[in-house]
Amino acid sequence: MVGAACALYAGRAGLDVVLVDRGPVAGGTTGAGEGNLLVSDKEPGPELDLALLSGRLWAELAQEFGAAVEYEAKGGVVVASSSGGLAALERFAEGQRAAGVVAEPVAGDALYELEPHLAPGLPGAVHYPQDCQVMPALAAAHLIRASGARLLTGHTVTDVLRAPDGPVRGVRTDRGDIHAPAVVNATGTWGGELAALAGVPLPVLPRRGFVLVTEPLPRKVRHKVYAADYVADVASDSAALQTSPVVEGTAAGPILIGASRERVGFDRTFSLPAVRALAAGATRLFPFLEQVRALRSYLGFRPYMPDHLPAVGPDPRVPGLYHACGHEGAGIGLATGTGRLIAQALTGGTPDLDLTPFRPDRFAEEAA
Amino acid sequence: MTDPNDPNHAAVLPHLAVIGAGPAGLAATVAAASRGVRVTLLDSAAQEGGQFYRQPAAELRARRPQALHHEWRTWERLRNGLRTHVDAGAVRHLTDHHVWLVERGSEGFTVHALLGPEQEEPVEVRADAVLLATGGYEKVLPFPGWTLPGVVTAGGAQAMLKGALAVSGRTAVVAGTGPLLLPVATGLAAAGVEVAALVESADPKAFAGRTGALAAQPGKLAEGAGYAARLLRHRVKVLARHTVVEAHGTERLEAVTVAALDGDGRVRHGRERRIACDTLAVGHGMLPHTDLAGTLGCRLDGLAVYVDEEQRTDVPGVWAAGETTGIGGSALSLAEGHIAGRSAAARLRGTEPDPRAWAAAAKVRDRLRAFFAALDSVYAPPAHWTEQVTDDTVVCRCEEVTGGAVRQAVAELGAGDLRTVKLLTRAGMGWCQGRVCAPAVAGLAGCELTPSRRPFARPVPLGVLARAGEPESD
Ligand SMILES: Cc1cc2nc3c(=O)[nH]c(=O)nc-3n(C[C@H](O)[C@H](O)[C@H](O)COP(=O)(O)OP(=O)(O)OC[C@H]3O[C@@H](n4cnc5c(N)ncnc54)[C@H](O)[C@@H]3O)c2cc1C
Numbered sequence A: 001m002v003g004a005a006c007a008l009y010a011g012r013a014g015l016d017v018v019l020v021d022r023g024p025v026a027g028g029t030t031g032a033g034e035g036n037l038l039v040s041d042k043e044p045g046p047e048l049d050l051a052l053l054s055g056r057l058w059a060e061l062a063q064e065f066g067a068a069v070e071y072e073a074k075g076g077v078v079v080a081s082s083s084g085g086l087a088a089l090e091r092f093a094e095g096q097r098a099a100g101v102v103a104e105p106v107a108g109d110a111l112y113e114l115e116p117h118l119a120p121g122l123p124g125a126v127h128y129p130q131d132c133q134v135m136p137a138l139a140a141a142h143l144i145r146a147s148g149a150r151l152l153t154g155h156t157v158t159d160v161l162r163a164p165d166g167p168v169r170g171v172r173t174d175r176g177d178i179h180a181p182a183v184v185n186a187t188g189t190w191g192g193e194l195a196a197l198a199g200v201p202l203p204v205l206p207r208r209g210f211v212l213v214t215e216p217l218p219r220k221v222r223h224k225v226y227a228a229d230y231v232a233d234v235a236s237d238s239a240a241l242q243t244s245p246v247v248e249g250t251a252a253g254p255i256l257i258g259a260s261r262e263r264v265g266f267d268r269t270f271s272l273p274a275v276r277a278l279a280a281g282a283t284r285l286f287p288f289l290e291q292v293r294a295l296r297s298y299l300g301f302r303p304y305m306p307d308h309l310p311a312v313g314p315d316p317r318v319p320g321l322y323h324a325c326g327h328e329g330a331g332i333g334l335a336t337g338t339g340r341l342i343a344q345a346l347t348g349g350t351p352d353l354d355l356t357p358f359r360p361d362r363f364a365e366e367a368a
Numbered sequence B: 001m002t003d004p005n006d007p008n009h010a011a012v013l014p015h016l017a018v019i020g021a022g023p024a025g026l027a028a029t030v031a032a033a034s035r036g037v038r039v040t041l042l043d044s045a046a047q048e049g050g051q052f053y054r055q056p057a058a059e060l061r062a063r064r065p066q067a068l069h070h071e072w073r074t075w076e077r078l079r080n081g082l083r084t085h086v087d088a089g090a091v092r093h094l095t096d097h098h099v100w101l102v103e104r105g106s107e108g109f110t111v112h113a114l115l116g117p118e119q120e121e122p123v124e125v126r127a128d129a130v131l132l133a134t135g136g137y138e139k140v141l142p143f144p145g146w147t148l149p150g151v152v153t154a155g156g157a158q159a160m161l162k163g164a165l166a167v168s169g170r171t172a173v174v175a176g177t178g179p180l181l182l183p184v185a186t187g188l189a190a191a192g193v194e195v196a197a198l199v200e201s202a203d204p205k206a207f208a209g210r211t212g213a214l215a216a217q218p219g220k221l222a223e224g225a226g227y228a229a230r231l232l233r234h235r236v237k238v239l240a241r242h243t244v245v246e247a248h249g250t251e252r253l254e255a256v257t258v259a260a261l262d263g264d265g266r267v268r269h270g271r272e273r274r275i276a277c278d279t280l281a282v283g284h285g286m287l288p289h290t291d292l293a294g295t296l297g298c299r300l301d302g303l304a305v306y307v308d309e310e311q312r313t314d315v316p317g318v319w320a321a322g323e324t325t326g327i328g329g330s331a332l333s334l335a336e337g338h339i340a341g342r343s344a345a346a347r348l349r350g351t352e353p354d355p356r357a358w359a360a361a362a363k364v365r366d367r368l369r370a371f372f373a374a375l376d377s378v379y380a381p382p383a384h385w386t387e388q389v390t391d392d393t394v395v396c397r398c399e400e401v402t403g404g405a406v407r408q409a410v411a412e413l414g415a416g417d418l419r420t421v422k423l424l425t426r427a428g429m430g431w432c433q434g435r436v437c438a439p440a441v442a443g444l445a446g447c448e449l450t451p452s453r454r455p456f457a458r459p460v461p462l463g464v465l466a467r468a469g470e471p472e473s474d
């Protein structure tokens, strides 16, 4: 997704773009996640700023691609399960409002007008109308097509070519060299490996997530609904399993329940405990789901960096190398802003956001 | 109450769970139970037998069911063996148990099942080892009109015959490719259906080049000759190197158009003919069921579960036998099941099995594998079958994805493999999880048919999933 957005904005900025992937379109984490474009789960700071920029850009793209990428501005509802939790949630929302987020407190009875099938007795929630939805694989495919970039799928980058005095000259693939004065590393969870090919460290690590998909149903869940403890999980540094099911209906009918977060490397083994916890969380929020059948479950590996911020922008250590990776569980949402910022950096424009917090070499001191 | 996890039972003998009560699972159960292992045999069907020995429902009291079965005696021997062990308490046979997941834990395995036919109530069985004998399912490729009522799978027609002695229509055409079409056609004819034609896309001349492996199977050739004689007796017209290009009808099937194929496997235009019929049984071979094995992490060899000489998968404690390890007919499933049951019994009792003890079964297995590999290279859908699939032909029935949508995903959106086509079109995302449409989608996308991951072998209620394997369910 991130590579697709970079290609789109770079192409529209007038650059000649070659998009290289060892797999097919959306063959990485993009095809293995969900398409929540969330502001609701982000605390004030650089990631929220990037999310707000990205949200505006997604809304623009929706004018152009709309139904083809299944864009839906359905809004999010973050539910508190206790009155203490509600107070914490409302404090959190207040901070977000100051940063430009629309966050409307919802009292108990109004909550059931928004989501009639929620479990009874919940104290309240916050409604986030800016939370949106796309279908990631379709979004990636359509953005790539519209970018005009030359798409080379099935090409694995095996080396980053550099001139004797340092700057990049392109990439070597298993099917030939591609020469270019600038290389953008949008390899997601594998971003560290690509950076290593250019001779620089970049700490991108996998964080496994499972998603559950139900049988198709008439729409019973209207927004993206999740429990407030999700917020704590996203910023968590714990390696233990934490589950915070976002429950949402899709245009096609199935309900998606996701996602778990575990640090287990690239282990693809099915984990009943992780998936069981998703089912338990979802049925707690929506008791009618007890009888609804899960048809399948899939997993992916989020690309995360130690401080939970992506690497976006030029790498001062290697002239001509740009990074656009490490977006963890928000790479679909943050793709548009990232693509815009990368295009601005490539063409020497003024970036819409300060890139300092996203500097790719910010971990260099620790690594040394 | 029969508690599957009765501790009085559990303490004494090692416990093997066999999933699937077809020829392979039955042979394995009997072999293991005779050798000091306690077996729980689970199957989603109401009765043992699997695809091949699918029995007429007991209440129909069919007078001469053996008329539908050759190899009836083998079946009787297995069934009696099973009953003896069940009566002796060595085997527990759980019918109507749909296994949705096998979980590997630190202390053995948990088999998670749903009680049928509602499949709402959970049952968990703990075991020291598992033997997967889940068989295969039919492959059907699409063509215009294939979704009309009256178009059934070859296996569906056969099951109707064997299972309920009811006949779906009065005039049938049997079409597709593969050795299953013969018993289906003769079975229908014997039950009084007028079989207007048996349409086989393979080229009989191709057999000539394969005489090595085929001649090594006198039993199989005799079986084939038997079918040929029966086809003749029932005046079934065999149209080799032909294919059904379209099924016609408004409310339901009324006729099919059949065409001859040229040397390249393309339809010869101008040589089509229309055959009136109310039933079309189609089949293009079988594919192994590998969902449970895949979730356990077992290596697959192509589309089938990989096994070693002893029928062990590469996951310790998991054996596999029968068509889940490759399509090859009931005799092969029996041989594999026998070997797997003996190997599992020996290893569960802590002894090294001696392969010489099952040398005869191993010989049958090796011979039949070679034979079916040869058959496989002969029976094939027409090389250019996708040319018949119009853009408005529905390819994925669950999600109503057309051939045109698949082609567009490939031509315009950069999809080149099954997973990407699925992501971009939803083909394969529905109720059947691509079991039906994956071969068709692969054909249309021009890519290889690769196994897809299906963590759940059956859809599972979220309420059951939320509590699966929890300690209090002990
Ligand atoms: C379960 C789960 C749920 C999620 N839910 C959401 C959500 O709701 N909202 C959201 O915004 N995000 C979500 N995410 C996160 C999101 O999916 C990712 O952040 C995003 O897909 C990352 O996109 P990307 O383009 O950086 O990486 P990818 O999609 O992984 O793309 C990287 C590409 O690089 C290619 N590549 C790697 N190495 C090489 C090489 N050497 N040569 C050539 N090509 C190479 C790979 O083949 C791959 O296609 C979720 C993730 C998971 C796992």
Ligand SMILES: Cc1cc2nc3c(=O)[nH]c(=O)nc-3n(C[C@H](O)[C@H](O)[C@H](O)COP(=O)(O)OP(=O)(O)OC[C@H]3O[C@@H](n4cnc5c(N)ncnc54)[C@H](O)[C@@H]3O)c2cc1C
Residues within 6 Å of the ligand: B019, B020, B021, B022, B023, B024, B025, B042, B043, B044, B045, B049, B050, B051, B052, B053, B097, B098, B099, B100, B133, B134, B135, B136, B154, B155, B156, B158, B159, B180, B183, B184, B289, B321, B322, B323, B324, B328, B329, B330, B331, B333, B457, B458
């Ligand atoms: C129409 C038709 C005609 C045939 N005619 C002949 C013939 O004439 N001669 C011949 O040699 N062969 C014939 N065969 C092939 C023969 O049926 C198979 O080779 C044989 O049955 C395979 O045995 P098996 O034990 O491997 O699998 P199966 O017989 O398929 O048994 C597998 C069992 O596993 C059960 N199962 C699968 N998944 C689950 C689950 N998740 N939970 C619980 N239970 C599960 C199924 O209910 C089934 O009972 C025919 C097949 C068909 C479909």
